[in-house]
Amino acid sequence: MTGSEPRPVALVTGSSRGIGLAAAEALAREGFAVALNGLPDDAELPSAVERIAAYCVPVMAAAFDVSAIAGHDSALAAIEAELGQITTLVNNAGVGVLRRGDMLEVSEESWDRCFAVNTKGMFFLSQAFARRLVARSKGALFHSIINVTSSNAVAVAEQRSEYCASKAAAAMVSKTLAVRLGREDVAVYDVQPGLIATEMTAPVIDAYRERAEEGLTLFPRVGRPEEVGALIASLAAGRLPYTTGMTIPADAGMLVPRF
Ligand SMILES: NC(=O)c1ccc[n+]([C@@H]2O[C@H](COP(=O)([O-])OP(=O)(O)OC[C@H]3O[C@@H](n4cnc5c(N)ncnc54)[C@H](OP(=O)(O)O)[C@@H]3O)[C@@H](O)[C@H]2O)c1
Numbered sequence: 001m002t003g004s005e006p007r008p009v010a011l012v013t014g015s016s017r018g019i020g021l022a023a024a025e026a027l028a029r030e031g032f033a034v035a036l037n038g039l040p041d042d043a044e045l046p047s048a049v050e051r052i053a054a055y056c057v058p059v060m061a062a063a064f065d066v067s068a069i070a071g072h073d074s075a076l077a078a079i080e081a082e083l084g085q086i087t088t089l090v091n092n093a094g095v096g097v098l099r100r101g102d103m104l105e106v107s108e109e110s111w112d113r114c115f116a117v118n119t120k121g122m123f124f125l126s127q128a129f130a131r132r133l134v135a136r137s138k139g140a141l142f143h144s145i146i147n148v149t150s151s152n153a154v155a156v157a158e159q160r161s162e163y164c165a166s167k168a169a170a171a172m173v174s175k176t177l178a179v180r181l182g183r184e185d186v187a188v189y190d191v192q193p194g195l196i197a198t199e200m201t202a203p204v205i206d207a208y209r210e211r212a213e214e215g216l217t218l219f220p221r222v223g224r225p226e227e228v229g230a231l232i233a234s235l236a237a238g239r240l241p242y243t244t245g246m247t248i249p250a251d252a253g254m255l256v257p258r259f
Helices: 018-029 045-053 069-083 108-134 158-184 202-213 225-236
Strands: 009-012 033-036 059-061 088-091 143-148 186-193 246-250
Touching: 009 018, 009 069, 018 033, 018 045, 018 088, 018 225, 033 045, 033 069, 045 059, 059 069, 069 108, 088 108, 088 225, 108 143, 108 158, 143 158, 143 225, 158 186, 186 225, 225 246
Parallel strands: 009 033, 009 088, 033 059, 088 143, 143 186, 186 246
Antiparallel strands: none
16 A cells, blocks of 8 residues: 555454454555454453554544443544544354254343344444445445354354354345445445354364364355455455445355255
8 A cells, every 4th residue: 555545444343362363453454544343341352452553543432332332423423533434344243142052042141232233233333334425425445344243143042042143134235234324335244253163162163173074064164254354354445346235255165055
């Protein structure tokens, strides 16, 4: 990137660790300015900021709860005041279930938490971002919303039914956003990770690894957050021209139909 070009700016939600941090790092490598996000009391956020600052791009912490809808617009305003107009929203923040188990035992609390963060938060944050985009001239930079849903938007995990339902709904939000924002020249993608080694999957990753080696995934291994991060940065950089509304499984072919 030369000094005269305007710099793209990305907000990556849930980027204090895991897939979000890896996406932030890959975006910084592409020359994006990056706003990192986690909950207001997120102890990992300062070190994540330091890590991105090493790429010599503008970076800031934007700590807010994505499920607190009333705070979205002021959070976006604060980011734009510091980094410039946001070109790219990566809706990555997500939570798993409070307790794995029989759907006959799922609590309302766990259902509401999954939907508040994984679905409602990404819907309204996208809405707040899109309202800003339609109200201004976007210039020549590529604009996109990249949603991180899950293989569980499609495939059932019997012990995590409320998570699956929240991700299936989020996948539909992606499609509706793509339809609405096509005429605004904003691309929308749905990245669906499969088995990725992060804090979220740490308690079960050994079992997943074994199943991957036995053939659950076509590449017989679990994925690394950096692999999903690189995919997200490629999309954000516009390297899939003339595409939108796409679902991109990042799952080593796990859901390819076989018999
Ligand atoms: N790992 C996988 O195999 C896998 C597979 C499919 C889909 N995914 C999806 O990929 C995304 C990232 O997952 P991950 O594995 O990287 O998870 P992770 O390691 O648990 O990281 C989750 C991130 O989201 C943040 N977060 C959670 N709730 C938030 C909220 N209400 N507001 C703002 N930030 C919040 C966390 O910050 P705090 O610590 O501050 O809460 C953290 O930075 C999630 O949407 C997940 O559902 C992951």
